[in-house]
Amino acid sequence: MAAERMVVIGGDAAGMSAASQARRMRGPEELEIVAFERGHFSSYSACGIPYWVGGDVSGPGDLIARTPEEHRARAIDLRMRTEAVEIDVAGQRVRVRDLSDGTEGWTGFDKLVIATGARPVRPALPGIDAPGVHGVQTLDDGQALLDTLGCTEGRRAVVVGAGYIGVEMAEALLKRGYQVTVVYRGDQPMATLDPDMGRLVHEAMDGLGITAVGGTAVTGVRTGADGRVRAVVTDAGEYPADVVVLGIGVEPETTLARAAGLPLGPHGGLLTDLAMRVRGHENIWAGGDCVEVLDLISGSTRHIALGTHANKHGQIIGANAGGGYATFPGVVGTAVSKVCDLEIARTGLREKDARRAGLQFVTATIESTNSAGYYPDAAVMTVKMLAERRTGRLLGTQIVGREGAAKRVDIAAVALTAGMTVEAMTTLDLGYAPPFSPVWDPVLVAARKATTVVRKAGV
Structure with missing residues (x-):
């Protein structure tokens, strides 16, 4: 046969x-x-x-x-x-x-x-296909961008969009010695987070020397006599650019x-x-x-x-x-990223996702540290949790902080997949030693606060 x-x-x-x-x-x-x-x-x-x-x-x-x-x-x-x-x-x-x-x-x-x-999303705007404007989806795209960086005399870069691709490319260009401006439509960078958590990313980008310009719509790309990009044009003015990276998403x-x-x-x-x-x-x-x-x-x-x-x-x-059997049940929407030493993580639903799904919810936000407070170089970590109003079921978690912040979101990802309540999460047996965590891990502190908010909301 x-x-x-x-x-x-x-x-x-x-x-x-x-x-x-x-x-x-x-x-x-x-x-x-x-x-x-x-x-x-x-x-x-x-x-x-x-x-x-x-x-x-x-x-x-x-x-x-x-x-x-x-x-x-x-x-x-x-x-x-x-x-x-x-x-x-x-x-x-x-x-x-x-x-x-x-x-x-x-x-x-x-x-x-x-x-x-x-x-890559590439809006139909004047000059968007000019030399020096790059998307970054494939290795061929990456090589094309590096070729441009290698032959460009100016050191001004504009990144359009502040999602995962945008903030990661902003860091990459900063390391290459470029003056980086990130232009985006939303009020805060990282629209995959709620705005209050995105604000922390904005503050960190400012501290790194990245100019973050929110609430701004790009209307075109201005080119020079040689046809190459010279500036990104927005509804709030122009931003000079020797190279442009599109980080609008895919x-x-x-x-x-x-x-x-x-x-x-x-x-x-x-x-x-x-x-x-x-x-x-x-x-x-x-x-x-x-x-x-x-x-x-x-x-x-x-x-x-x-x-x-x-x-x-x-x-x-x-x-x-191949003749066997396997299934893919679905996802909870876990993702991590970073911009320089700031780690960014989310899983589950944002506030607007929960509203769109018709869910009633409460939120709890805490600040803790990535290691015991007395341990050298302990750094602040912010954790936000969403829980269903009546049941206390975990709906989503967002974490922004320094070393050790991003991968903590995996705790919440497992809890989401298992359908756990925030109260059940408070008794999770997580690893502890002063270099790695306070006695109460930040995720558990957030779960405790969320449990209290759920109980008060039920009164």
């Missing part, structure tokens, strides 16, 4: 994790695996790009988990610089274009995996899926079942940044572009496409 063919569109985390897992389950005599990647790199960490740009990582090779040659050695036919341009669902085939010579052809499939990732890259008539959610991502199978299509799976995932707290779908999810999706897709 002829081998089945699995076609994978996308050679990064989700796509190649799916291919690798399927290969572990079925040999090449049973399952032929063909993967298409339009870029120059496979299986890489896009999350590491800001640290490469900032000089913490020496080169792109350090960010690559597995090269095309390594994939091919495992009987996965990975074709680089080859772009999928059409999916024929009824005919079970994919049309691809060789980017080196422009030739096109069709490849049939028995099983299809869509892992097309996400694309959106699912589902152009192919939309054209093929596959189901998309409210955020533009593909909709899948628990097995990561595209809804209504028995032989098509999707994973990574091009899909929407279930939020376990609110019950709605969200688009979250993270390599952690992408790799898990790939493992599940590969298991199912």
Whole structure:
């Protein structure tokens, strides 16, 4: 009997994790695996790009988990610089274009995996495509930005957007010796936090010498006689720039899926079942940044572009496409970041998320330290918790502080997944020693305060 063919569109985390897992389950005599990647790199960490740009990582090779040659050695036919341009669902085939010579052809499939990732948001503004304006989603993007930094005489950088990408790129450019201005629409940076927590990030950025300009809409990019960027134009004036980085965020890259008539959610991502199978299509799976995932707290779908999810999706897709069984239940929305020595973390719902979900809630915010107060260099940490008003169920946690702050959010992530109340959290048996925590860990202090607020609200 002829081998089945699995076609994978996308050679990064989700796509190649799916291919690798399927290969572990079925040999090449049973399952032929063909993967298409339009870029120059496979299986890489896009999350590491800001640290490469900032000089913490020496080169792109350090960010690559597995090269095309390594994939091919495992009987996965990975074709680089080859772009999928059409999916024929009824005919079970994919049309691809060789980017080196422009030739096109069709490849049939028995099983299809869509892992097309996400694309940087690039608003249609005057001058937005000028030389010197960069998005940072792929290793190719990172290399292009470094090439620009290497040939630019001026040292003024403007970052548009103050989400994870924006603040991380601001730090990277600061390390490169640039004067950095971050321009964003919201009242505070890091819209993934509530504004009161975002204010702490703003204060830290000011202290680092980063100019943070909130409540400002970008209206265009001004260029010079040579066509290169000279300034970012906003509704509050111009900000001189020798290089511009777009950190506005990303959106699912589902152009192919939309054209093929596959189901998309409210955020533009593909909709899948628990097995990561595209809804209504028995032989098509999707994973990574091009899909929407279930939020376990609110019950709605969200688009979250993270390599952690992408790799898990790939493992599940590969298991199912390889004849096994696995599911992805959903997420609680955990994410961490940093700007220089300030660590930023969140999990679960923000206040506006809880309101949108129709939940009644209370909040509690505390200040503590990352180690015992008497231990040398103990630093302040701020923890905010949201709890359901009547039940006390934990709804979300945000943490901003110095060393040791970010990973504490994992305690809350586990509590959210387990459906714990803030009162139950107060008795968690967490590790303690003066260099690592006060006797009462900051997360437990926040849970105690949240418990008190819940009890008062119930009176």
